[in-house]
Amino acid sequence: MDKIPPQVKLIDNFLKKHESKIKDLRFMGHLFRKSLLSMIGLILILILIIVALFAPFLASQHPAYVRVSTDQGTTVTEERWDIHFDQKLLPPSAEHFFGTDDYGRDIFSMVIYGSQTSFRICIIVVAVSTLLGIILGGIAGYFGGIIDEILMRITDIFLAVPYLILAMAVTAALGRSIDNIMQALIIVWWPAYARLMRGQVLAVREQQFVEAARSVGASNSRILFRHIFPNSYAPLLVQITLDLGAVLLVAAGLSFLGLGASPGTAEWGLMISSGRIHMFHAWWYVTFPGLAILLVVLGFNLLGDGLRDVTDPKLRR
Amino acid sequence: MKTWEFIVRRLLLLIPVILGVTIITFTVSHVIPADPARAFAGGPKAQPEVIERITKELHLDEPIWIQYFYYLNDIIHFNFGKSYLESRPVSDSLAQYFPATLELTIFAMVIAIPLGIVGGIISAIRRNKLSDHITRIIAIIGYSLPIFWLALMLQYVFAYQIPILPLEGRLAIAMNAPSTITGLYVMDSILTGNLTTLGSSLYHLILPSFTLGFATLALILRMTRSSMLEVMGMDYIRTGRAKGLSERTIIYKHALRNALIPTITVTGLAFGGLLGGAVLTETIFNWPGMGRFAAEAVLGFDFNAVMGFTILVAIIYVVANLIVDVLYAVIDPRVRLGGG
Numbered sequence: 263m264d265k266i267p268p269q270v271k272l273i274d275n276f277l278k279k280h281e282s283k284i285k286d287l288r289f290m291g292h293l294f295r296k297s298l299l300s301m302i303g304l305i306l307i308l309i310l311i312i313v314a315l316f317a318p319f320l321a322s323q324h325p326a327y328v329r330v331s332t333d334q335g336t337t338v339t340e341e342r343w344d345i346h347f348d349q350k351l352l353p354p355s356a357e358h359f360f361g362t363d364d365y366g367r368d369i370f371s372m373v374i375y376g377s378q379t380s381f382r383i384c385i386i387v388v389a390v391s392t393l394l395g396i397i398l399g400g401i402a403g404y405f406g407g408i409i410d411e412i413l414m415r416i417t418d419i420f421l422a423v424p425y426l427i428l429a430m431a432v433t434a435a436l437g438r439s440i441d442n443i444m445q446a447l448i449i450v451w452w453p454a455y456a457r458l459m460r461g462q463v464l465a466v467r468e469q470q471f472v473e474a475a476r477s478v479g480a481s482n483s484r485i486l487f488r489h490i491f492p493n494s495y496a497p498l499l500v501q502i503t504l505d506l507g508a509v510l511l512v513a514a515g516l517s518f519l520g521l522g523a524s525p526g527t528a529e530w531g532l533m534i535s536s537g538r539i540h541m542f543h544a545w546w547y548v549t550f551p552g553l554a555i556l557l558v559v560l561g562f563n564l565l566g567d568g569l570r571d572v573t574d575p576k577l578r579r
Numbered sequence: 580m581k582t583w584e585f586i587v588r589r590l591l592l593l594i595p596v597i598l599g600v601t602i603i604t605f606t607v608s609h610v611i612p613a614d615p616a617r618a619f620a621g622g623p624k625a626q627p628e629v630i631e632r633i634t635k636e637l638h639l640d641e642p643i644w645i646q647y648f649y650y651l652n653d654i655i656h657f658n659f660g661k662s663y664l665e666s667r668p669v670s671d672s673l674a675q676y677f678p679a680t681l682e683l684t685i686f687a688m689v690i691a692i693p694l695g696i697v698g699g700i701i702s703a704i705r706r707n708k709l710s711d712h713i714t715r716i717i718a719i720i721g722y723s724l725p726i727f728w729l730a731l732m733l734q735y736v737f738a739y740q741i742p743i744l745p746l747e748g749r750l751a752i753a754m755n756a757p758s759t760i761t762g763l764y765v766m767d768s769i770l771t772g773n774l775t776t777l778g779s780s781l782y783h784l785i786l787p788s789f790t791l792g793f794a795t796l797a798l799i800l801r802m803t804r805s806s807m808l809e810v811m812g813m814d815y816i817r818t819g820r821a822k823g824l825s826e827r828t829i830i831y832k833h834a835l836r837n838a839l840i841p842t843i844t845v846t847g848l849a850f851g852g853l854l855g856g857a858v859l860t861e862t863i864f865n866w867p868g869m870g871r872f873a874a875e876a877v878l879g880f881d882f883n884a885v886m887g888f889t890i891l892v893a894i895i896y897v898v899a900n901l902i903v904d905v906l907y908a909v910i911d912p913r914v915r916l917g918g919g
Contacts, residue, residue: 299719419599423893426855427873431604431889434877435611435618511725515859518727520878534728538863541731542739552728560723567719 290572300568306561314377321371322358325528338439341375341527343367351544361546363537365526369546372528373554379440379529380558383513384506387447392502394448395455396491402456403463404486414460417453425450426512433521440522440529443513451509458501462494496573500566507562514555530555585908589901600893605650608886615639621663622880659887664879669887673869677891678762679749680861680868684853685763686784687792692846695796696839699803703838704830706808714800721797726856730790730863737786744786747865751779787864791856795849802845806838813837840911847903851896 277284294300313320325341346366354361360369402413420428432446466472467490475485516522517531525536530551537547612618616639620629634640637660638649653659659669702714738746749764750756757767757776765784768777810816811834819829858870865871869888876884 415595415599418596419603422596422600422897423603423889424851424855424896426858427889427892428603428607430858430873430877431607431885432611434882434885435607437613507723511723512855514725515727515855518725518859519862519874531725531727534725534731538731541735545735548728548731548735552725552732555725555728556720556723559725560720563719563723 293572294568297568297571299564300571303561303564303566303568306557307565310377310381310558310561313374314381317374317378321368321374323368323371325375340524343372343526343528351540351547353544354546360550361544363533363547364540364544369533369550372533373530373550375528376530376533376551376554377558379523379527380510380513380555383440383444383447384509387444387451387509387513388502388505390448391451391505392455392498394452395457396459396498398452399456399459399461400463400486400491403460404467404482404490410460413456417456420450420453421457426515429512429516430519430521433516438521440517440527443516443522446516447509447513450512451505454505455498455501458497459494462497463490466490466493496569500570500573503562503566503569507559507566510555510559510562582905582908586905589904593897593901596897597894600890600897601651601654602647604886604890604893605647607889608882609639609643609646609650618880618882619660622882624880654890659890660883662876662881662884664876664881664884669884672872672884673887673891676867676869676872679866680854680857680870682763682765683784683787683791683857683861683866683868684850686788687795687853688846689792690788691792691795691799691849695799696803696842698796698800699842700807700830700835702800702804703807703811715804718797718800718804721800722794724793726790726794727859727863729793730787730860733786733790734863745783747863749780749783749866750776751783754779787860787866790864791853791860794856795846795853798845798849798852799842803838803842806841807834810834810838840907843903843907843910847900850899854892854896 294304318324323343325343327339328342329337330340331337343365344367346362349358349362349366350364352358352362352366358368358370360373363369363372398413402410429443429446429450432449433442436442436445472485472489475489480488513522514531514534517529518535520532520535523529523532525532533551534548537544537551540547608618609615616630616634616637617623617625619637619639620626620633638646657670659673661667662669662672665672698714698718702711705711734746737744745751754776757764757771757773760767760770764780765777768774768780816829816834819833824833854870857868858874860866861868861871862874869891873885873888875881876888
């Protein structure tokens with residue numbers, strides 16, 4: 263009889279060990295694929311990722327990146343697009359799918375490159391807020407007592423100011439730039455994750471398998487990282503997906519108000535803001551960047567809803 | 580616990596939250612900026628002597644906790660400093676612009692709440708039918724739309740392509756504002772019996788309040804639908820059916836009342852979104868409210884105005900949620916009995 267190669271054995275063992283989990287995932291995948299709206303969401307997000315990754319191949323015009331010094335004496339990288347005044351405000355055509363703007367730049371190319379900026383904002387803001395929220399919320403929920411009380415009162419206070427307005431005030435204090443919008447959004451967003459995580463930990467903490475781990479002498483960090491966090495990923499994942507869209511909406515709003523990138527950058531909110539005065543004679547200028555925001559946020563919302571439906575057993579009907 | 584006891588308890592709990600909010604705004608205005616004095620003096624182009632005067636006025640050369648003490652004292656007296664853009668106290672500006680924002684928000688709610696609830700009920704009782712799918716799609720688009728883009732698109736369609744609604748403002752250009760009683764134009768024109776201003780102000784409210792309310796409508800619709808579905812699966816609904824109640828009685832008398840409880844909570848939370856959305860909506864519709872004032876202040880480096888606006892909005896939001904909590908306790912006795 264042939265000897266079974268060790269890799270196959272390894273995979274075999276892995277499959278056996280996680281059999282129930284894999285079955286569960288398969289079932290979730292099946293439910294997800296059955297839902298048309300969830301699939302549309304997934305496709306929209308895949309398109310976003312592809313567009314952001316392959317922007318240089320998809321766009322017909324490309325920005326140059328230059329280092330410029332700011333008022334504060336630091337240097338930042340700025341995006342510069344070539345200006346073609348002879349081609350300004352051209353309507354959509356085979357050459358310019360989305361028309362051109364008031365400086366003759368190709369709006370299609372700018373929307374394509376704008377996906378990179380949007381993607382960066384969403385991912386960084388949500389990733390950092392989630393990380394902060396998991397750590398702080400996890401600690402609060404697990405240890406309870408005075409730490410929990412203090413942390414939760416702090417989150418109460420943050421949640422008492424509407425997102426957009428607190429972020430606006432923080433950006434006003436930090437100075438206008440995309441990076442500052444991201445910092446402001448992180449400051450605004452982490453408390454929601456801290457609360458979510460705390461709730462999850464409280465729910466899982468008293469369950470038997472955690473007590474069992476504690477009774478055999480597992481350390482606090484082992485219980486947290488091996489038992490509690492892995493069992494609270496589902497609601498977190500849903501929230502992260504929905505928030506990727508919500509962050510994009512608020513960030514675009516702040517950009518629209520003029521708090522983000524300097525004019526001429528390929529950023530969707532900013533493009534709508536610059537196109538506003540040309541709206542009645544060049545509808546395409548504000549329309550296409552806005553559609554891009556709508557489709558991406560819609561994608562995240564549909565995907566998030568779909569994930570919630572398949573991961574929440576109560577909703578599996 | 581009696582209802583009034585619950586209310587008093589919640590009112591007392593407001594104090595630490597509002598104090599906490601002042602700590603946040605203090606941190607944002609006095610700690611985060613690289614140079615707070617310059618920020619208060621009007622940003623990058625501030626004159627050195629103004630910066631020096633501001634440093635003295637706001638005690639910025641003293642230890643941080645003493646600065647906070649002065650800051651808190653000012654806020655308690657509703658003194659938010661002077662607005663550079665308008666050369667008058669920020670509190671005067673906010674007081675002048677507040678009614679316009681209030682009017683807009685009220686009308687946004689008036690559109691969002693009934694339509695959201697009715698849509699949610701229709702969606703729930705016709706689950707998985709065509710009308711359910713349509714309302715759900717409207718809802719999911721509703722909270723995926725960038726509000727400022729929706730505003731521009733509505734302007735383009737209804738004020739330009741099919742010019743049936745006004746582009747911006749609160750009244751027709753030639754019209755004088757009704758004499759100020761409440762500051763709400765609709766209210767004032769009713770009180771003074773001026774039907775032309777009433778008509779014009781209602782007419783000007785349509786687009787901005789729809790824009791502002793649409794996301795809230797979507798949120799309420801979604802919440803009503805899911806809680807309706809949950810309630811419809813309860814035992815007492817089955818009991819109702821078993822004893823032969825009509826479907827109408829079951830839906831409106833038994834299911835809806837219980838299904839509305841989560842909807843009320845969501846409405847309170849959505850109010851924060853409305854206040855944030857007002858900044859964008861007012862800017863686009865040139866609506867002379869606090870939101871437009873704040874947006875202009877941020878761009879004009881009018882730091883006092885931005886911070887004053889932030890504190891006021893936080894207080895309004897906290898009080899709005901208090902009202903929701905109280906309403907909740909009145910409707911649902913379990914909240915009171917549960918020990919608050």
